Amino acid sequence: MHFKHWSLNKKTPLFEKHIDAKAKMVDFHGWSMPINYGSQILEHEEVRKGCGIFDVSHMTILDFKGPDVKHFIRTLIANDVDKLKEDCEGLYSAMLNEGAGVIDDLIAYKMEFGYRLVVNCATREENLKWISSKSSGFNVKIKEREDLSMIAVQGPKSLKILKDLGFHSVSSLESKKRGQGVYKDDVMAVKTGYTGEKGFEVILPNGQSQLFWDSALKIGASPIGLAARDTLRLEAGMNLYGFEMNESISPLECNMARTVSWLDEERNFIGKGALSKILRENKYHELVGILLNERTILRQGQKLYLDEEKKLEGVVTSGTYSPTLKKPIALARLPRENTKICFAESRGKLIQAKIGSPKFINEGKEVFKERR
Amino acid sequence: MTDLTKEIRYLPTHEWGRIDEDGVLTVGISDQAQGLLGDIVFIELPEIGSYIDAEEESAIVESVKAASDIYAPLSGEVIEINEKLLDEPETVNTSPLQEGWFYKIRITSTEGFESLMTEEEYQIFCEEE
Numbered sequence: 001m002h003f004k005h006w007s008l009n010k011k012t013p014l015f016e017k018h019i020d021a022k023a024k025m026v027d028f029h030g031w032s033m034p035i036n037y038g039s040q041i042l043e044h045e046e047v048r049k050g051c052g053i054f055d056v057s058h059m060t061i062l063d064f065k066g067p068d069v070k071h072f073i074r075t076l077i078a079n080d081v082d083k084l085k086e087d088c089e090g091l092y093s094a095m096l097n098e099g100a101g102v103i104d105d106l107i108a109y110k111m112e113f114g115y116r117l118v119v120n121c122a123t124r125e126e127n128l129k130w131i132s133s134k135s136s137g138f139n140v141k142i143k144e145r146e147d148l149s150m151i152a153v154q155g156p157k158s159l160k161i162l163k164d165l166g167f168h169s170v171s172s173l174e175s176k177k178r179g180q181g182v183y184k185d186d187v188m189a190v191k192t193g194y195t196g197e198k199g200f201e202v203i204l205p206n207g208q209s210q211l212f213w214d215s216a217l218k219i220g221a222s223p224i225g226l227a228a229r230d231t232l233r234l235e236a237g238m239n240l241y242g243f244e245m246n247e248s249i250s251p252l253e254c255n256m257a258r259t260v261s262w263l264d265e266e267r268n269f270i271g272k273g274a275l276s277k278i279l280r281e282n283k284y285h286e287l288v289g290i291l292l293n294e295r296t297i298l299r300q301g302q303k304l305y306l307d308e309e310k311k312l313e314g315v316v317t318s319g320t321y322s323p324t325l326k327k328p329i330a331l332a333r334l335p336r337e338n339t340k341i342c343f344a345e346s347r348g349k350l351i352q353a354k355i356g357s358p359k360f361i362n363e364g365k366e367v368f369k370e371r372r
Numbered sequence: 373m374t375d376l377t378k379e380i381r382y383l384p385t386h387e388w389g390r391i392d393e394d395g396v397l398t399v400g401i402s403d404q405a406q407g408l409l410g411d412i413v414f415i416e417l418p419e420i421g422s423y424i425d426a427e428e429e430s431a432i433v434e435s436v437k438a439a440s441d442i443y444a445p446l447s448g449e450v451i452e453i454n455e456k457l458l459d460e461p462e463t464v465n466t467s468p469l470q471e472g473w474f475y476k477i478r479i480t481s482t483e484g485f486e487s488l489m490t491e492e493e494y495q496i497f498c499e500e501e
Binding site for chain 2: 035036039040041227231295296297299320321347
């Protein structure tokens with residue numbers, strides 16, 4: 001066996017479990033992670049119809065406490081944690097730089113002790129530097145929780161799996177709304193996910209993750225790799241950092257306008273001034289969904305044109321094959337022209353694609369709305 | 373002259389060729405290639421009657437991950453294509469060397485075929501790559 005290409009990478013507490021399940025392991029931003037356990041398409045279908053479990057322990061969990069914690073988080077991110085009414089409730093937000101570019105997208109949870117942010121592993125170093133530099137002057141303590149694992153349980157049968165596992169507080173979890181959750185003895189479960197299905201993200205101590213994983217598999221959950229995670233999130237129209245967004249893309253251009261809170265006019269979040277200016281100038285592009293009736297996949301970085309003369313152009317941010325629709329789909333950033341179709345060059349030909357909402361599938365059903 | 377019937381040879385670009393019957397070369401991609409590509413979702417095949425030059429791409433295989441051009445080990449005229457692959461491209465993932473063949477060409481000479489990589493040489497090539 002050849003372990004050399006990933007032996008230097010960081011391993012999650014579930015590493016051995018992936019090897020046992022014959023996962024194909026890849027380097028993912030310094031972590032050794034399962035890309036698939038055989039077929040990414042079968043794994044994708046399993047999440048749409050049954051229940052899949054994902055090891056997402058590579059994600060960075062940051063806990064914040066201290067007298068200034070709420071003020072600090074309200075300054076740090078563009079959404080407003082003042083909306084969060086109960087513990088374990090979270091919201092999706094962008095963390096912006098002064099120019100209103102997205103440094104990262106994250107989920108911020110209100111916790112008994114303060115706030116918890118779950119941020120991307122790809123941007124971990126930059127995030128930590130940024131957050132620590134911005135925290136000066138605030139009385140807050142920041143702690144990275146490397147002692148915690150994270151497992152996503154996703155699909156129409158996900159609640160049944162948690163029930164059969166005898167998960168704590170599962171009945172109170174059942175009645176929660178999306179974005180809310182339960183917390184007990186450092187084990188947290190929230191109704192949220194990255195697949196467009198009903199499901200949960202479970203954060204638990206590293207020492208408990210193997211038992212949780214094994215037990216879930218034993219009662220019928222399937223392990224799902226990063227490749228299916230990507231096609232699932234793309235069908236659901238969810239952003240991936242480095243694709244739909246980066247430090248020079250504002251939330252307006254990556255379908256995150258609604259995650260920016262303007263309710264409290266007094267609140268000065270980082271990037272607010274620059275974002276107001278971009279709004280006033282009104283020249284920003286928008287994120288759209290693209291559906292293709294051709295036998296080829298659009299790829300990240302590929303140019304799209306709104307006219308056959310190629311005067312107005314945009315770019316594919318993520319493209320893939322949709323296992324649910326059995327067609328190529330993509331997310332793309334285009335000038336806001338409200339045109340119904342766009343063009344792409346493929347193998348020397350100009351091909352046509354439909355433009356619509358940046359969302360294709362929700363809970364197993366097609367929700368893509370073509371422009372008419 | 374060596375009898376090359378049923379002999380399989382590989383290209384460094386991971387295609388295989390096999391002389392299944394006299395003067396006919398069947399072309400496909402290797403097990404390693406399908407493994408590297410992952411789930412295959414689209415395949416474009418050449419037209420029957422067209423002439424394939426071994427130096428030029430002859431087909432396209434596209435997986436969720438990437439698109440890849442396919443080259444033939446020898447030049448010749450396309451006499452049969454595996455139409456099953458158009459609707460069931462996953463056949464290449466499940467049976468790359470048998471049911472997942474791409475096309476057959478009529479070859480006029482086997483010149484150069486013998487010097488391509490044998491199964492054993494190809495396995496060593498893949499390990500070193």
